[in-house]
Amino acid sequence: MVEVRGLTKYYGDFRAIENVTFTAQRGEILGFLGPNGAGKTTTMRIITGFMPPTEGMVTVEGYNTLDESLEARRCIGYLPENPPLYPDMTVSSYLKFVGRIKGVGKGDLAAALDRVLEKCILTDVASRIVGRLSKGYRQRVGLAQALIHNPPVLILDEPTIGLDPKQIIEIRRLIKELASERTVILSTHILPEVSQLCSKVVIINDGTVVVEKQLKELAQGESLEAVFLRYISKEAEEKSAEQEQV
């Protein structure tokens, strides 16, 4: 479970996000949507402990990411926008390295490696150099890296980007399967992916959460595209109205 409470982040004078609050339950895939620059990556970076918020707090599986940072980080598998790969390493040595720094025990490492290689369909390229793989493979190595320590929480920033249609289907199936006993926060621009995978949707626009609803309640008869556009433009309209009043 991930609880985000009142997150605000300033980069200098620039306000990236303000008072972002939402909750993702276990067994739930939370679709995290918003236009480019809305603050999705900032929010994810704060949840994963890459940087602290200016205000607010995050708890991951009950651990506060500031006070119990190591415990919280141990619970998270994170696939950033650009997969964090070392291009000189082979796929299996890279995944073993990540396993070790994520705290996978020596005895469990080989099994963990086999598991993620199989799940992410990487067994054939296990001994290839990461830097020479195609984009789709790299993306899957990035996903495997997030899964190696079998974390209860997965934070995925556009996981299916750069994959071919067959791989997209496989990875979506994998995410769905993983979500049954985990908490998954999934950021994406592909709205059909949200309708297929997610049970809950959070839309963020201009740094603030404009909607947090179950998918069923949100898209009553309407397409998700229409809902999405309505929410991000409604917010923009209110903003400009506010500014006019001031």
Added chain:
Amino acid sequence: MKNILTLAGKELRSLFVSPIAYVVLTGFLLLGGWFFFNLLFRFTYLASLYTGMRNLEEGLQSINLNEHVMAPLLHNLAIILVILVPIITMRAFAEEKRSGTYELLLTSPLTVTEIVLGKFLGCISFVGIMILLTAVYPAILLYYGNPEPGILFSGYLGLFLLAVVFVSVGLLTSSLTENQIVAAVSCFVALLLLYVISWPAETTGSALGGTLKYLSVVEHFGDMVKGVIDTKALVYLVSLIVMSLFLTHRSVEASRLGR
């Protein structure tokens, strides 16, 4: 501790899977070999000159392998290290920041201390290998001649300590930027400054001159090459290392807090 070793091993391996390690090692040994050959050649020439003289005993006593071959060799190797160490350390943090793997490190259950010490240990292992490989020169001298082993040891200890100082400064500059060239150049400038800071020592007053001399790494290194291991020198070099690592730690922590 386990995490530190994992990170150090990865750091060392990443040097050897790329061409960097081989280029640096080859360059270092090639230049070292050239210096050694020339110094030894000059030494045998001097020795043969003295044997032609009448006061042979006196002449031969005035030249010895430690002073005429090893001391200048170690000084030359130290200068090459000033140039090569920034190239080894420039990647440490800067490359991780640029390629996005910094995000992996900082979101893993690792403390900042573990990250910094892991990088440090990885890099000093590599310069350790570099220096160890040059031990073939004194080994040749020991086999064919009779240099003083104690002085050899003290000189090599000095060279290694100096290299460790360089590495810690390099890690600091690398942690401050995401541009590898900026990291390397600023490290190079800092190391060169540490090297030449004592130059005005002769012309300034005794208090300031003494301070500048004490701040210069080459003065302490020179003493160790002569076989003098002074606690004052050790204290200075070790505090330089500790201070650089501490600042690196702060800088990594700040990059996480600030942005």
